[in-house]
Amino acid sequence: xxxxxxxxxxxxxxxxxxxxxxxxxxxxxxxxxxxxxxxxxxxxxxxxxxxxxxxxxxxxxxxxxxxxxxxxxxxxxxxxxxxxxxxxxxxxxxxxxxxxxxxxxxxxxxxxxxxxxxxxxxxxxxxxxxxxxxxxxxxxxxxxxxxxxxxxxxxxxxxxxxxxxxxxxxxxxxxxxxxxxxxxxxxxxxxxxxxxxxxxxxxxxxxxxxxxxxxxxxxxxxxxxxxxxxxxxxxxxxxxxxxxxxxxxxxxxxxxxxxxxxxxxxxxxxxxxxxxxxxxxxxxxxxxxxxxxxxxxxxxxxxxxxxxxxxxxxxxxxxxxxxxxxxxxxxxxxxxxxxxxxxxxxxxx
Numbered sequence: 036x037x038x039x040x041x042x043x044x045x046x047x048x049x050x051x052x053x054x055x056x057x058x059x060x061x062x063x064x065x066x067x068x069x070x071x072x073x074x075x076x077x078x079x080x081x082x083x084x085x086x087x088x089x090x091x092x093x094x095x096x097x098x099x100x101x102x103x104x105x106x107x108x109x110x111x112x113x114x115x116x117x118x119x120x121x122x123x124x125x126x127x128x129x130x131x132x133x134x135x136x137x138x139x140x141x142x143x144x145x146x147x148x149x150x151x152x153x154x155x156x157x158x159x160x161x162x163x164x165x166x167x168x169x170x171x172x173x174x175x176x177x178x179x180x181x182x183x184x185x186x187x188x189x190x191x192x193x194x195x196x197x198x199x200x201x202x203x204x205x206x207x208x209x210x211x212x213x214x215x216x217x218x219x220x221x222x223x224x225x226x227x228x229x230x231x232x233x234x235x236x237x238x239x240x241x242x243x244x245x246x247x248x249x250x251x252x253x254x255x256x257x258x259x260x261x262x263x264x265x266x267x268x269x270x271x272x273x274x275x276x277x278x279x280x281x282x283x284x285x286x287x288x289x290x291x292x293x294x295x296x297x298x299x300x301x302x303x304x305x306x307x308x309x310x311x312x313x314x315x316x317x318x319x320x321x322x323x324x325x326x327x328x329x330x331x332x333x334x335x336x337x338x339x340x341x342x343x344x345x346x347x348x349x350x351x352x353x354x355x356x357x358x359x360x361x362x363x364x365x366x367x368x369x370x371x372x373x374x375x376x377x378x379x380x381x382x383x384x
Contacts, residue, residue: 097124
């Protein structure tokens with residue numbers, strides 16, 4: 036019989052974590068008098084229609100991810116139905132919320148089992164997916180950098196550091212990602228041999244693992260060698276992020292304090308939040324909640340209380356809203372969560 040963890044207890048932990056995050060944010064950005072009525076008004080005055088549209092669009096992004104992953108399966112001559120890939124995608128993101136970092140391998144594992152392909156090949160597809168998303172994040176952040184002078188604001192030290200280092204970091208990371216993809220796409224054999232030669236100092240066990248990962252990644256990049264597949268990957272990535280922008284836009288329309296945001300404002304916000312979640316801000320920390328508050332208060336001059344309320348909703352829409360659907364999909368599939376929790380140790384590459 037399939038074992039299931041105590042989900043009510045786990046969900047209670049998530050709710051308590053949300054409350055703790057809110058308390059920490061309020062403490063970190065406290066002013067002389069935190070106006071609780073302004074904070075609570077953020078929740079009272081939500082436009083539920085716009086919020087429902089935002090949730091729908093965010094859930095739709097998981098279908099987009101499944102479509103993109105289907106393209107990366109094609110070079111392996113394997114095919115899964117879109118429904119099955121969507122199930123695995125939703126369960127994978129739910130695992131990240133409930134299990135933390137160990138949950139990252141759940142989606143590649145489930146797809147590899149259902150498609151009958153090596154797990155390493157799907158980890159390679161996961162890396163390729165991350166690189167494509169990272170390139171979009173860098174583009175959004177670069178757009179945000181170009182829009183900041185138009186606001187004419189005196190920014191705080193944390194955000195000034197991000198802006199000062201961000202331009203150089205965006206250029207370096209973007210160039211490295213493109214170069215890495217181009218080299219593996221066109222010269223996978225020589226590049227793989229050169230990298231393995233440079234890693235010769237590793238112990239045999241780690242060297243073998245690195246060799247398997249590089250071989251798998253080379254196979255994963257095969258989907259970009261066909262111009263049609265490459266076009267599909269780029270198109271699905273662009274569509275997915277357009278839907279994410281739409282989800283954030285409708286989310287901001289849900290709150291009176293942000294209902295005046297235009298598409299440009301949403302793109303600027305999303306670029307800073309997505310990039311700031313990757314790069315820790317000295318003296319402030321990281322995480323989507325903190326970065327959201329920094330951007331909303333320092334760039335768009337929202338009151339701290341309203342920004343805190345909006346940041347909580349952003350966290351829920353971005354991460355938590357998928358959990359109920361992931362649990363339903365897992366129940367339908369008869370997933371053994373106890374096994375999934377130990378995947379990083381149990382699954383060979």
